[in-house]
Amino acid sequence: MKKIFSLMLLAAAMLTACSPFSLVNSETYNDADLASYKTFRIVTPDLGHLPPGMEMVTYYNIAAAIREQMLERGYTEDPASPMLINIGLTVHREIETEPALPPGYVPYAGPYYNGYYPYFMYPRNYYWASYYANAKVITGIYKEGVLTMDIININEKLPLYSASVATILENGNSQFRNLKGIAEAVQTLFSKFPVPLLPQYRTK
Numbered sequence: 134m135k136k137i138f139s140l141m142l143l144a145a146a147m148l149t150a151c152s153p154f155s156l157v158n159s160e161t162y163n164d165a166d167l168a169s170y171k172t173f174r175i176v177t178p179d180l181g182h183l184p185p186g187m188e189m190v191t192y193y194n195i196a197a198a199i200r201e202q203m204l205e206r207g208y209t210e211d212p213a214s215p216m217l218i219n220i221g222l223t224v225h226r227e228i229e230t231e232p233a234l235p236p237g238y239v240p241y242a243g244p245y246y247n248g249y250y251p252y253f254m255y256p257r258n259y260y261w262a263s264y265y266a267n268a269k270v271i272t273g274i275y276k277e278g279v280l281t282m283d284i285i286n287i288n289e290k291l292p293l294y295s296a297s298v299a300t301i302l303e304n305g306n307s308q309f310r311n312l313k314g315i316a317e318a319v320q321t322l323f324s325k326f327p328v329p330l331l332p333q334y335r336t337k
Contacts (some may be wrong), residue, residue: 136188142235147196151265153300153314154298154299154300154317154318154321154337155298155299155321156296156297156321156322156324156325157279157296157298157299158295158296158297159294159295159296159324159325159326160294160295160296161204161293161294161327162291162292162294162295163291163292163293163328164319165286165291165293165294167284167294167326167327167328168327168328170208170214170216171207171208171209172208172209172210172211172213172214172215173203173208173209173210173211173214173217174210174211174213174216174217174218175199175200175210175217175218175220176212176217176218176220176254177254178192178218178254180254180255181253181254181255181256182254183254184221184222184252184253184254185252186222186275187309188220191315192220194309194312194316195220195280195301195313195318196220196313197312198298198316198318198319198320199218199220199222199282199319201316201319202320202322202326203325205330205331205334206227206326206328206330207328207331208328215286215287215288215289216284216285216286216287216293217255217284217285217286217287218282218283218284219253219255219257219282219283219284219285220254220258220281220282220324221251221252221253221254221280221281221282221283222251222252222278222279222280222281222301223251223252223278223279223334224279226276228333242243251279251281251297253281253283257283259290260283260287260290260291260292261283261292268299277299278299278300278302278309279284279297279298279299279300279301280297280298280299280300280301280322281294281295281296281297281298281317282295282296282322283295294326294327295324296322296325296326297303297322298318298319298321298322301314301315301318
């Protein structure tokens with residue numbers, strides 16, 4: 134029995150070690166009590182623009198994976214919710230990405246990739262002020278394809294939470310991962326989310 138248990142632990146460790154996804158950061162802002170919010174909504178292209186290189190099918194796959202994580206934590210999707218989930222992607226191709234803050238602001242400490250900041254669908258400078266410059270975000274390790282999620286109280290333009298996962302691109306090329314891969318990446322993105330899964334989903 135001990136041998137079987139040891140083999141199971143070894144297999145789990147190997148699977149974890151082989152995971153193509155890693156959580157880069159996970160941080161709550163403004164002492165936000167995310168459990169006090171009961172509804173959410175996900176940014177839509179009409180609020181801004183898709184990041185360069187992202188097609189609608191990839192957006193829908195990311196949004197579906199985020200939606201599943203939120204629903205399994207007891208939230209209800211509501212287009213009028215004050216809790217907006219913004220999606221950002223670190224990209225570096227032949228085109229420039231959107232800066233994190235407008236000219237004249239001191240950029241906060243990441244995430245960036247060779248001087249490029251994530252391209253957010255809903256412009257981050259609408260709610261991300263310069264006094265968040267001390268954000269505890271690990272810098273210097275961002276790669277192309279890092280997915281960043283901001284959660285904001287959009288009514289008050291107040292950041293509540295941010296997390297990033299590397300990377301939703303296939304290794305060695307610029308293709309986005311398939312639906313299963315994106316779902317796994319988003320699961321990693323939510324791995325330290327302050328609100329846990331409902332009991333019925335914890336054994337999945």
